[in-house]
Amino acid sequence: MHDSIKAVNGDIKLIWPGEEEWIEYFDDNREDVANHIDFTAIHPYILWRKYPETSPFYDGFYKIQKEMLKKRNIPTEIWVTETGWTTYLPDSIRRHFPPVTEYQQAQYLVRNYLVQLYFGAGKMFWYELVEEPFGVHHPESGFGILRYNTMLTVKPAAVAFANMVNNYRYLKPVGKYLAKDRKTYGFIYENEKESGAPVLSIWREADEKEELIPVKYTKSLTGVDIFGRTIEIPIIDGMAHLPLSMSVLTVSGFDMDDLKNLYEPKEQY
Template sequence: MELFGLKSGNKRKAFILWSLIVLILAGVSSLSVWKKHQTLFPKIDENLTVTDGLGVSIHLGVTEKDIQLIADSGVKWARIDILWSQVETNKGEYDFKNTGYDELNGLLNKYHIRPYYILDYSNQLYEQKKSIVTEQGRDAFGKYVKVTVERYKDQGAIWEIWNEPNHPRLWDPQPNYEDYALLVKEVSPIIRKYDRSGTIVAPALASINEDALDWLQKVLEQGILNYIDVISVHPYQSNNPENVMKEYDELKKLIGRYTDKDIPIVSGEWGYSMAHTPVQKPITEMQHAEYLTRSFLINAKEGIPISIWYDWKNDGTDINNREHNFGIVSYYSNPKIAYLSLQTLTKQLEGYRFSKELSLFSNPNDYVLEFVNEDNKKIIVFWTSESSHNIEFSLKTGEGQIISMLGAVQHAEWKDKINVNSSSSPSYLVIK
């Protein structure tokens, strides 16, 4: 028998040849897409520049004005929940349009803000409590994850599996080590399959104090590090941001006991409320700005590639309500001092990476950090967690500018060493 002038034996050979060609082309195409993703969306690790890793937490209801202000601040990420119970109100039906998620995703793309999406919480269509503890629940959550990830793929998004599962208000009942680990193992392959540009992070650990690390250890014992790319934590502090360094040390040691791989750590949520409450000493608007700046700088020093500030915007107007007073901008989207300090940081450190800490030896509460860009230009950022005082450190003879936390500029010259006033507000020494 002949077909298109080919005998049957030759036809089979031609079919096999064309099949191989199609497979090769498909492989080349997949490799090309993968390389494109690697170029557009750099790997989340210590090689990110400082500003490429900064972001803010937002909530549904933010306006285009908010997103534009976020972009103008210089940050590159926005973190938000995609709430399962809102998206799926009838079994098997998913609504991203009327819930506002499609519009938000479009705005993030328009202003070049990368999405940090949290896949959470429970859904009473499948589970009785705010948790996922049944096979039915895990299967349904996996389907919601598949639909969500397919819809918002190819953006270099971060996909976070739940938010603060070690918090009893956000996962009930506790303890939940096995159930949470089962959920991660269920949905991680789904994310991996449907969004090759994405990064899988977990568990968005509430705090990194001793109790939180005990919980994390139990989850790591379940083997979740084989299913995620990055560990995410919420390292809230009650006072000076610099206190977080000791907690990071303990966290890194713990992770090291369960893997030889270099697992990055991201700060997925951290902020300070300005509320007047009986349990918290209120901070001023200037202190709020200082803590924001110092938190981002300390995270850069500690090799934390992503730092998300909580919150972008005040959730209300009650000065005595803690949740109403975390924002960088007011409830009406008016910038606070922290917004200006953030703009100054992103403008000065755009394209820079942390290089080293300059040792002063005289005072452990003084911080002098060197940042370097690809042209080997240097910026030295200095501050203290104590009251203002002068510091002196060696520096090759030169000149430059000292820029305050809020952007004031003064000329500086020095010979072999420089003497500057260090305060709780970080300053930037830009070397010419």
């Protein structure tokens, strides 16, 4: 299969499932197969745990998987080729996927992209672009971020996706924010388009809470929500007051000296 595909177009990539049991497949005297894999792919659905940060793909998964791949001389790039949350309307039947609201779908989309790309995904593909026409109570109908109609009208997740691309296009992740509360999550980035200016992404798992960050050198802060709306972050008596919710807040304006002790540097593997 590999040789036939490459004969048509050498740039076509061959994907292999990247879960543990599929990687261990190469241990059974199939070393020659590994030489034909360009990268592996995973489908990190959350199912009944719901939140992106409660998935095993948060933090340790990628490091372990890449170590397994490297040990077997397989390329270590991992793509997320299917992931998502569905907004179908619940009925009396217990389904495989729990439904979420359209607003929650938008929140989880951004959080999931930031988490997966930070910890090791090379590329990500949301499942799926347009809703399926199976009826409002069918789980497959609600994964799309565009509605199934003649105008392909957008759901909130589509707006959030567009703003995420705009806000994070030039950001390089440098560390994980060291939150005092285990239900607060965040990452520190450097804006490569603005001489490495620091940017903080920060959010709560499932509630709202104000995050206080001591600042000595920072003069002003601006926050952007997942729909592109901006707010001025108040700085009072040397403390920045960040209003956190389940939606990612992207904050710029920090002096890096105020953040240098507030994050764990990104591990390279």
